[in-house]
Amino acid sequence: MTLPPTISDPRSATIGPGRLILVVGPSGAGKDTLLKLAQSVCVGDSRIIFPRRLVTRESSAFEDNEQIGPDAFRQACEKGDFAMHWEAHGHGYGVPRSINDDIAAGHTVVANVSRGIVDRMRRIYADVTVVSITAPLEILEYRLASRARSSDGRLVDRLGRAADGSPASPDVVISNIGKAEDHAHELVRIIKSP
Numbered sequence: 001m002t003l004p005p006t007i008s009d010p011r012s013a014t015i016g017p018g019r020l021i022l023v024v025g026p027s028g029a030g031k032d033t034l035l036k037l038a039q040s041v042c043v044g045d046s047r048i049i050f051p052r053r054l055v056t057r058e059s060s061a062f063e064d065n066e067q068i069g070p071d072a073f074r075q076a077c078e079k080g081d082f083a084m085h086w087e088a089h090g091h092g093y094g095v096p097r098s099i100n101d102d103i104a105a106g107h108t109v110v111a112n113v114s115r116g117i118v119d120r121m122r123r124i125y126a127d128v129t130v131v132s133i134t135a136p137l138e139i140l141e142y143r144l145a146s147r148a149r150s151s152d153g154r155l156v157d158r159l160g161r162a163a164d165g166s167p168a169s170p171d172v173v174i175s176n177i178g179k180a181e182d183h184a185h186e187l188v189r190i191i192k193s194p
Contacts, residue, residue: 014124014125014126015100015104015124015125015126016103016104016125016126016127017103017104017106017126017127018102018103018104018105018106018107018108018109018110018127019103019104019108019109019127019128019129020108020111020121020125020128020129020130020136021108021109021110021111021128021129021130021131021190021191022111022113022117022118022128022130022131023035023112023113023133023187024108024113024114024115024118024130024131024132024170025109025115025132025133026089026132026134026135026140027089027140027144028135028139028140028141028144029133029134029135029136029140029176030113030133030176030180031098031133031158031184032064033180033184034133034174034176034180034183034187035050035064035110035112035174035187036064037180037181037184037187038050038110038184038188038191039064039110040189041185041188042065042188042191042192043067045192047106047107047108048107048110048191048192049099049102049107049108049109049110050064050110050111051093051095051096051098051099051109051111052064052065052066052080052096053065053066053069053093053095053111053112053121054066054067054068054076054082054093054095054096055067055091055092055093055094056068056070056073056091056092056093057091058152063116068092068094070092071093073085073092074092075109075143076094077092077094078175080092081094081096082095082096082175083095083096083097083098083099083100084095084117084121086113086114086116086117088114089114092175093113093114095111095113099111103125104105109190113150115132118130118169119169122123122169126178127170129169129171129190130169130170130172131170131171131172131173131174131187131190132153132158132170132172132173132174133173133174133176133182133183133187134173134176135175135176135177140175169175172190174186174187181190
């Protein structure tokens, strides 16, 4: 299954007035950890939405995703059930189309996405902020080896992709070394900034 990164519901050239915060970065940078901490801080704010991605692999303690089979994923893509979808590391990833309604209602949506879809999302959504979460290669290697998730594929492939340049035009870079709570508060400041 090879699906290009795309948006499934191009109803408007620019979907707004709410914000779309795209969190990108290499595997092992700690994106899901920081997102989980940021979400717990924002839990009482109904204007901030953290949608669950649908992923064609089993759910795990490392990320907040909903498992979907490859055939169901392909059908969802064909039906336009995703606002955006892409393939990475041999898996399909999708963000529900309902985020378009949230953004149209003026909410802030925070999503962990592939850096390969950033440029296209900037053309489709009116207010996009790209947050790149990074860490040195040796830290990425340690974190990926520690989680030892068989569905992640080969460690050397994931590390090779991390070394293949930085995400497209990040607005903010968070170097996630040290205390995760500190970097999560940095992410919350970005999410809550006007």
